[in-house]
């Protein structure tokens with residue numbers, strides 16, 4: 136594929152005009168300002184378009200697409216215990232498959248090419264991800280309170296089994312992460328066992344950390360230390376780690392996150408909707424922590440429109456600190472793309488750069504919301520909408536273009552997701 140005469144967001148996160156980008160198989164093989172020699176197959180005229188890295192969603196729960204709009208305007212504990220957990224209790228393989236496929240469809244429509252995804256029924260999630268042509272880092276979320284040997288439980292056995300069987304599936308598009316769901320949903324013994332296993336295999340440990348104030352404070356009462364300190368003490372950051380939320384982390388916690396090279400997935404929309412708070416992203420960035428953006432599940436978002444997420448990422452800290460100078464468009468675009476790829480251990484992704492994975496989106500700039508142009512970076516973060524995306528490419532394959540879903544039957548996906556939801560509701 137050759138994108139000709141197109142604006143790009145280059146590897147330094149600056150806009151370049153009249154560029155040529157060629158892909159071959161799953162890679163970007165040329166980025167330059169003159170037409171490359173050779174035959175790259177199909178050509179896309181870039182007039183009025185911008186090519187940029189596709190989004191890497193650093194935190195989500197894909198099958199929860201089925202809970203979109205199901206429980207609203209509730210306190211987190213009520214939301215979880217009276218609505219979400221009973222619904223999830225009735226999920227089955229069929230529902231998880233269609234829920235994940237619905238997320239993949241919405242993701243490709245809004246330019247997300249890869250999801251960090253924590254849930255269960257991993258085989259069905261992997262199948263949906265594989266078939267859709269998309270990518271995901273999927274982990275079996277461990278929630279384990281039993282007194283016995285954690286390795287005697289089904290959950291840990293499943294974690295090990297899925298890691299061994301499915302890591303690297305779909306030509307490497309699927310990676311299996313390990314996941315301590317959270318400090319408050321596990322015994323210390325279970326967390327230790329999961330951390331040890333993660334270190335042994337060298338996987339990424341994806342953990343919910345300090346999402347709410349009460350959870351953060353209760354951990355200090357129970358263990359005498361913050362969730363970050365606790366995780367660090369049990370070795371949960373000794374391999375790679377991805378810490379979701381980090382809304383209430385303290386000064387010393389940030390020192391640990393930086394020192395251990397832990398990536399943070401901030402979820403501004405979900406955190407605001409559930410009134411959990413606003414993470415101190417400016418300070419994390421100042422310290423050089425890799426901060427990526429997540430949507431969390433659509434049950435608390437309620438969409439995967441990543442332009443909305445970027446706008447919230449840029450705006451939320453301004454409100455928290457009463458300072459409109461915080462967070463630049465460049466920091467925002469980097470967090471949505473390259474930082475997410477790094478958080479997923481996809482070092483060769485997230486940049487428009489030769490040799491990198493051909494994970495790209497094309498945006499239509501000829502829309503009223505994109506005019507006039509004083510600074511296109513500002514328009515991208517504050518004015519663009521997910522619906523301005525006209526093409527999404529994953530590993531060199533176009534998965535979405537001009538309203539067409541190339542890898543899945545969108546009508547069937549929506550119909551089956553609705554049908555699976557009805558079956559679950561009938562069991563409640």
Ligand SMILES: [Zn+2]
Pocket residue numbers: 194195196343379431432
């Ligand atoms: Zn989550």
